[in-house]
Amino acid sequence: MTEDHPLNRDEMLAVLDWYRAAGVDIAVGEEPVDRFAQRVPNRTAPAAVASPVTAVDSPAVRRAADSASEGPTVLLGGDPAEARALAASATTLEQLEALLGAYDGCGLKLRATQLVFADGNPQADIMLIGEAPGAEEDHQGKPFVGKSGQLLDRMLKAIGLDRTRVYIANTVPWRPPGNRTPTPEEMALCLPFLHRQVELVAPKIVMTLGGPAMQTIFDTTAGIIKMRGKWSTLSIGSRQVEAIPTLHPAYLLRNARAKEQAWADMLSLRMKIEALGLDG
Structure with a gap:
């Protein structure tokens, strides 16, 4: 076995790159954190596209707008039926991109850049x-x-x-x-x-x-x-x-x-x- 030795700067950067590639991007703290119950602020769609998207008369879109005004929503555990309703409400690719950018139902969004x-x-x-x-x-x-x-x-x-x-x-x-x-x-x-x-x-x-x-x-x-x-x-x-x-x-x-x-x-x-x- 090789003995432990302090890592130099290049070695530490290589380890951090390896951790990031493996998906390890959250440090472990002293207390456990339930990431599935974690809440984060909603991301608001840009003003240039918000108007035409929210103008679509869809129950799912109205619920999304109501929840945005009430406060943050949970990122995990989304409803596929709501995803279908939101997607169907888009009449252009620009609207679809804006809706998807504001959609908080999929937990992948929490970890992505x-x-x-x-x-x-x-x-x-x-x-x-x-x-x-x-x-x-x-x-x-x-x-x-x-x-x-x-x-x-x-x-x-x-x-x-x-x-x-x-x-x-x-x-x-x-x-x-x-x-x-x-x-x-x-x-x-x-x-x-x-x-x-x-x-x-x-x-x-x-x-x-x-x-x-x-x-x-x-x-x-x-x-x-x-x-x-x-x-x-x-x-x-x-x-x-x-x-x-x-x-x-x-x-x-x-x-x-x-x-x-x-x-x-x-x-x-x-x-x-x-x-x-x-x-x-």
């Missing part, structure tokens, strides 16, 4: 859906901006696409602590907002990135290796879209041999774009 809503072209015919933001996405507020995002950009470029031709979102818009997989409860609270996002963007094609996103969008427990590269016609909200799952870029960074499979999926996407006449 900020909302990661979307990136790319809202008028795009192609929508890419990943799992959840990572550390760099949480820092910048945009999906797929870290190393896996850089690989995704290269994959798109290889078939003649870039972020001006696609719209990118995630199944959950807040980073899970330690980059863990979102729980079924967290997914249930965020899924109505994603479905409404798809309805408002109205893409012709959806490509999911990675197993959890595929299982969520395709409503299946099958594995990504079995499902990848296979086209399906899905109903997402009120939209009928052509959908294909592929491997997540982060997986490709860890498993270079799988890039051949992902390349086949990207070529299939290019062929579908041409078949549907979406090059114009």
Whole structure:
């Protein structure tokens, strides 16, 4: 065994980085704290978007406005029915983003730095859906901006696409602590907002990135290796879209041999774009 020794500055910073990557970002105090009962002040949506959002005549929106005037609300234990009502009340992507930013029903918001809503072209015919933001996405507020995002950009470029031709979102818009997989409860609270996002963007094609996103969008427990590269016609909200799952870029960074499979999926996407006449 090695003897304990005082850490130097670089070693202490490395340990702190490791803790942060693992989701350890709250110090343990002398007294236990029930985080599930912890209350925090509501975040108020910016004035520029608050008016059109709250003007929507929805019971869920009225309850949200009433609770905001009464005081703080609990972040954990949200109601999926209220999430569906809130999501359905949005008539534009701007309203949906404002509603989601003010929504306190999902506990992921408590630990995340900020909302990661979307990136790319809202008028795009192609929508890419990943799992959840990572550390760099949480820092910048945009999906797929870290190393896996850089690989995704290269994959798109290889078939003649870039972020001006696609719209990118995630199944959950807040980073899970330690980059863990979102729980079924967290997914249930965020899924109505994603479905409404798809309805408002109205893409012709959806490509999911990675197993959890595929299982969520395709409503299946099958594995990504079995499902990848296979086209399906899905109903997402009120939209009928052509959908294909592929491997997540982060997986490709860890498993270079799988890039051949992902390349086949990207070529299939290019062929579908041409078949549907979406090059114009």
